[in-house]
Amino acid sequence: MSRKILLSRGIRGVAVLVAGAVLASCKIPSFGAFHGNTVQGNSTYHLWQGFFIASIFVGGITFLLLGYALIRFRRHGDAIPKQVHGNTKLEVFYTVIPVLIVAVLFVFTVRVENKVDAVSRNPNLRVDVTAFQWGWKFYYPSYRVATITQGVDAYPTLELPVGETATFQLVSNDVVHGFYLPQFDFSRYALPGVTNYFDFTPQHTASFVGRCSQLCGLYHAEMLFYVHVVTPAQFASWIDTHQKAR
Ligand SMILES: [Cu+2]
Structure with missing residues (x-):
């Protein structure tokens, strides 16, 4: 052969x-x-x-x-x-x-x-994300609802409705941070003076943990946040609760 x-x-x-x-x-x-x-x-x-x-x-x-x-x-x-x-x-x-x-x-x-x-021209939802030493602020401009928690025993929650496209605006208040969501296969710099935009369209209801991916100072390891992908009805009632709590 x-x-x-x-x-x-x-x-x-x-x-x-x-x-x-x-x-x-x-x-x-x-x-x-x-x-x-x-x-x-x-x-x-x-x-x-x-x-x-x-x-x-x-x-x-x-x-x-x-x-x-x-x-x-x-x-x-x-x-x-x-x-x-x-x-x-x-x-x-x-x-x-x-x-x-x-x-x-x-x-x-x-x-x-x-x-x-790609960033949607008509997103279902807008979320403004601000990274700071050492935590996150998630602000929903159309509802005037914000979640911020700074500290070692509680982390802020990013609530998202399943199947809907959310457009994010990401900035940093101080130093370079990284908005990192391993289970979304996604990471983006949060830079002072620069605004980054991106979209998420979650496919399943579930909970995830996100973190800062840039060594940004003493409590960098504490820059965690939760992501809850919920049904649109659950999202509406979550917004409602936060608006009442204001
Ligand atoms: Cu950081």
């Missing part, structure tokens, strides 16, 4: 194994990432899955070729092997293929970035 046939069979074998593993589990594994929990975070999550699968293919083929070269070209005797200087076809091939892979990954990345960075 020729080397070429052996090699192409090996590559096909790896592809079949990977495809089989993916299909057997009926859905693509998470590869250690959070599912996103928002429409925006979900696109980031799918991009991560795509990157991971691409790397499995590239890694698989690389190790296969490496193994083949190690076994096929090991020392057979004392005779000096045929001396070869370059192979233009092969060199063009292994330059063009990686460039194509990077180009494809780049296109997918730009598409997802545009989705994640």
